[in-house]
Amino acid sequence: MENYKKIAEEVVEAVGGKSNIQENSTCMTRLHLTLADKSKVDLDRVKKIDGVMGTVDGEELQIVFGPGKVTKIGEEVSAITGISADERKEVHNEDLEKDIDLQARAKENKAAQQAKHNGPVQVFLKHFANIFLPALPGIAGAGLIYGILNVLKLFFRVPGIAAVQLDPAIAQSWWYLTLNTAGWTLFAYLPIYIGMNAAKEYKGSPILGGMMGAMFVGNAAMPLLMKVGDPAAGINLPITGTPFDAAAGGILAAVFGGIVIAHVERWLRSWVPDTLDMILTPLCSLIITAFLAIFILQPLGAVLTKAIFALADVLLNKLGFIGAYALSALQLPLVSVGLHRAFTPIHTIMNDPNGATHGVNYLLPILQVAGAGQVGAVIALFARAKKNHKKLSEAILASVPAGILGIGEPLMYGVTLPLGKPFLTASLGAGFGGIMISLFHVGSVAQGVSGILGFLIVNEGGALGYLVGYVTAIVAAFIITYFFGWNEEKVTELFG
Structure with a gap:
């Protein structure tokens, strides 16, 4: 041990x-x-x-x-x-x-x-990603639950019909409903948790951030929050004359709510007398931020959320296989400098059931197969090394199992990145896997599970397409690396 x-x-x-x-x-x-x-x-x-x-x-x-x-x-x-x-x-x-x-x-x-890795944008993305990282275990767990439930549909389907439909006896059983609810609660109340994390990241009180996050969770018992896609429900607001739609701002509105209330709270604490701080600071923080939430933060979150989905539509649909190739090919370089964390909030936004794609994230699987490209590249290196470079072969054998399961750091930092060329050829090969993922319209319903097991969290009917994309990335990277990624001098220098 x-x-x-x-x-x-x-x-x-x-x-x-x-x-x-x-x-x-x-x-x-x-x-x-x-x-x-x-x-x-x-x-x-x-x-x-x-x-x-x-x-x-x-x-x-x-x-x-x-x-x-x-x-x-x-x-x-x-x-x-x-x-x-x-x-x-x-x-x-x-x-x-x-x-x-x-x-x-x-x-x-x-x-x-x-400094090129420490600019204001990178620092901002670091803070932004830190808001979402603590939620990943929950998102992964909820996603795997949905994956299990999808598998159950295959084993307990209604016979005699073409569409895959779960047997009603199973669908209404207490254990199935328990699992379904356990997976659903995370996404239903995620704005509360994200609001808490946002406030904490910006040195505010997490509970106040959670209360702001709750402003963006639909609730039929609260008149202001009852409208969730229903034009007839909700309370009309002044200025706009339209009902407040709690879910329209998405996860981003909860992030902004947590950040703003943290700054308001810290500002108030800087001048409110100590004797009144416990009473006035949270009271005024909530009142000020609540009004900002309904008039500014929710519309801003809605606009940015729509922009993210529009950009994803351009990259994944308008540009088609070109966009998919570029996204997969660029993923490994982003991981190497730690900038892949910038995608974490985007994935969470795209997994929001109230979003434009109804919780299906078509970006994540394209990025996930980048790891398969790296696996294919090191298998090619292993084939070229044979018995002449025992140390390299041992390093690859020790790291490939983890790489197949989506843990790419051992391969990246131990083999491909130090050698240089294989890192490039792995990225180039990964792009072909991204193309296949795009062609099969594979999307994920959660995060946190990658590698070959990523098929467990894809949308219904997407498992085969994911595996095809994964294998394609391995094969393409193997071929490119075998013929163009080997550098005998560099291998000898680093591995003997």
């Missing part, structure tokens, strides 16, 4: 000690560290720590450990630093400030090189 505590201690020591860590958190595969002084990080030492698959050195340091393991290591890091994933430690240390000042100039060139 691995000593996760020892690994965590080595990580903390290699990044400059616990006093240098301001934030520590984890996602599905990576440990994220926000550091006070990045010049104190010994990146080479970090890469040599047992279990480290790779690093992404940007605005924050991301250390790739893989799923499961990263959670255990993250818990040990939190125990050492005393900082939970929800906290931030402010560093006040005169010696540290002097060190930063003295070493900053020495690191100026390095910082300039990294």
Whole structure:
């Protein structure tokens, strides 16, 4: 059994000690560290720590450990630093400030090189993605429930009809209804949870953010919230003269509500007397943001949500196979620099049952098969390596099973990215898988499950199309890499 505590201690020591860590958190595969002084990080030492698959050195340091393991290591890091994933430690240390000042100039060139990954857009996307990342386990679980229910339709279908229809006796059984409800609740009340995360990310009270998120959940018991696509329901608002449609703003309206109420709350706390703070601050925060929500945030969320679906329509339908190829081919480069997180909120928006595609996300499967391209590329490398490069062959054999299951970091940081050419050929091959996904009109109903198991969360009837796209990406990347991705000199240099 691995000593996760020892690994965590080595990580903390290699990044400059616990006093240098301001934030520590984890996602599905990576440990994220926000550091006070990045010049104190010994990146080479970090890469040599047992279990480290790779690093992404940007605005924050991301250390790739893989799923499961990263959670255990993250818990040990939190125990050492005393900082939970929800906290931030402010560093006040005169010696540290002097060190930063003295070493900053020495690191100026390095910082300039990294700046292309640390611009305002990247920082904004990081915060935006952080709002959605904690929801991924729930989204994955709910999606798998729907996948299981779709499989049940095949085994308990009504006989004698062409369409796949579940046997009414099963559909009305208590256990089926329990599973169906468990999967449905996540998407029905997701705006509340997203509102809480948004407020927390921007240093506000999560409960207030959740209350703003609830403003965008339809509820027949609340007159203002009863309209969900029904023109006859709801209360007419002044100025527009139209009913407030709680669901029209989508998940984005909940995000904006959480962010705005966090800023309003912090502004009020800055001048409200301490004796009145507990009463006035939440009261005024709710009143101010509630009116902003119905007149500004909901319409803004609705416009942006429609724009996202319109852009997706252009990329996936108007551009057809060209757009699908480009999206699949660009996914691996985005993952390599950590920018793939920008898609997380988009996937969540597209999985909203009240959205234009009724909860079916036609973008995610196209991006998922990029990992298959990488699998095909390393299989080609394995075929070329034979017995002449035993170390490379061993690295591939150790990482391919994880890659097939959608965990691509070991292959990316351990094989394809260091070699260069195979990373490019993997991306080029992945594009052909994206074309097949587009042709079969495969969409996903959730996130969090990828690799060959991604067929479990696709829309009804899309499983075969997903597997065809996945295999196509493997075969295309294999062929391109076998003939154009091998560099004997580079392989010998890195793997002997």
